[in-house]
Amino acid sequence: MWPFGKRDEEKNAALKEEMARNNRAGRAELLWKQGTRFMERKRYDKALDCYRDALEIEPSRLEGRLNMGTAFYLNGQPEEALPHFRYVLALEPQNTVALINLAATQDALGDLDGAIQSLEKLVQERPNWRDANYNLAVAYVKKERWDDATDALRRELTLNPKNDAARTLLNDVHLKPRKKGATSKEQGENQPQ
Numbered sequence: 001m002w003p004f005g006k007r008d009e010e011k012n013a014a015l016k017e018e019m020a021r022n023n024r025a026g027r028a029e030l031l032w033k034q035g036t037r038f039m040e041r042k043r044y045d046k047a048l049d050c051y052r053d054a055l056e057i058e059p060s061r062l063e064g065r066l067n068m069g070t071a072f073y074l075n076g077q078p079e080e081a082l083p084h085f086r087y088v089l090a091l092e093p094q095n096t097v098a099l100i101n102l103a104a105t106q107d108a109l110g111d112l113d114g115a116i117q118s119l120e121k122l123v124q125e126r127p128n129w130r131d132a133n134y135n136l137a138v139a140y141v142k143k144e145r146w147d148d149a150t151d152a153l154r155r156e157l158t159l160n161p162k163n164d165a166a167r168t169l170l171n172d173v174h175l176k177p178r179k180k181g182a183t184s185k186e187q188g189e190n191q192p193q
Helices: 006-040 045-055 062-074 079-092 094-110 113-126 132-142 146-159 164-174 182-188
Strands: none
Touching: 006 045, 006 062, 045 062, 062 079, 062 094, 079 094, 094 113, 094 132, 113 132, 132 146, 132 164, 146 164
């Protein structure tokens, strides 16, 4: 006769454990999707609640971290968004979405130099990515680095000739006064605040 008992108990325990894991994963997936629906409706506080619960189940999910950071940023909490974008970039240094969102967050926190660094890395890693050069140019304009802004806008218009915002900004930048002999970085540093 087949020895029933311990082996069946072990199999049942393993099966129950696997079912619990699957239930948790299914619950996490449901929470991620629910959070995304709240994001689409601009209910960032509700999205954050869903994402927090999902992150408790799946704390290393990169897409979840991006969504969480984005929800914090859009909810007017950029300081809370920052660590989520950095988490993603620590694991995927060339993650385009994380870089652009990190730059926006840094800008919102008043770290314009950090935002420029993030955008320069993005442009270096993904030179043909739409709007990357435009966003970099906007950051350069804020620092009054007119020549760098001009170069970035020209690259953007080469990649995306129909970008009217880039064309308008380029026209505006061309009207800005330049100091003779100053580098682009010095132009921004020497301008009166």
